[in-house]
């Protein structure tokens with residue numbers, strides 16, 4: 001059985017915990033000082049150990065995997081608490097922290113050789129996430145399998161070739177649900193503006209989006225071909241798409257990804 005320590009249990013940490021808490025193959029422990037009482041109460045029926053303070057050397061040595069799920073801005077300060085520990089021989093250090101490089105962990109945690117960066121996203125909360133992963137050269141096949149299996153529990157996993165790709169994935173799939181919800185909000189607000197009440201709007205918009213995604217998945221057709229097949233000449237969809245295209249949605253998405261990518265790179269450099 002793998003012993004896993006989750007450091008930080010905020011939005012993303014708790015989304016992961018939500019899907020991992022019933023796993024028989026792993027034993028879970030969590031350290032999150034300010035949320036300790038709340039978490040202990042919330043998960044009191046589950047076999048999860050909660051630490052109010054950083055575990056001591058004896059306890060740390062029992063873990064096979066340590067996952068850092070804290071904000072990039074405090075990463076250096078938190079890692080400082082872990083830097084001099086003696087870990088289990090094949091310890092795997094995992095980070096879901098945006099921007100922080102493998103070299104940052106090597107520099108700030110003595111004895112950290114096997115390191116995997118993972119970029120999950122929020123639908124992990126319901127087991128429908130996408131997690132992009134990249135590993136240090138010294139990470140063993142066994143450790144890669146262990147972490148892949150854990151993240152398979154919260155959705156799909158995609159292994160990337162290098163760290164530049166993971167910063168780019170942060171901007172696309174990591175932040176992606178935020179853009180999708182913003183677009184859904186725009187769909188909904190505009191439907192209300194045109195005259196529908198909120199409850200009807202929610203159903204129309206949600207099922208239009210769900211149905212379109214499933215159609216694309218089933219037919220395996222390109223989205224532009226599917227759009228063309230609906231936008232018949234002189235029809236309503238064509239009239240709507242003309243306005244959308246005038247507003248350059250492709251350029252807008254590219255600029256959105258670029259801004260998030262730049263931010264991920266900048267966050268990676270804070271306190272380096």
Ligand SMILES: NC(=O)c1ccc[n+]([C@@H]2O[C@H](COP(=O)([O-])OP(=O)(O)OC[C@H]3O[C@@H](n4cnc5c(N)ncnc54)[C@H](OP(=O)(O)O)[C@@H]3O)[C@@H](O)[C@H]2O)c1
Pocket residue numbers: 007008009010011012013031032033034035069070071072074078096097098119120121122174175
């Ligand atoms: N949210 C997303 O959709 C998403 C997606 C992909 C990746 N990520 C990455 O995941 C990381 C966490 O993001 P988040 O949204 O979950 O942030 P968050 O909600 O702020 O969670 C971070 C948690 O860490 C706790 N913490 C602070 N100091 C700690 C310490 N010394 N030891 C243990 N825990 C400590 C915080 O407690 P306090 O709040 O009490 O300080 C908080 O509960 C970030 O690096 C982010 O880049 C997030």
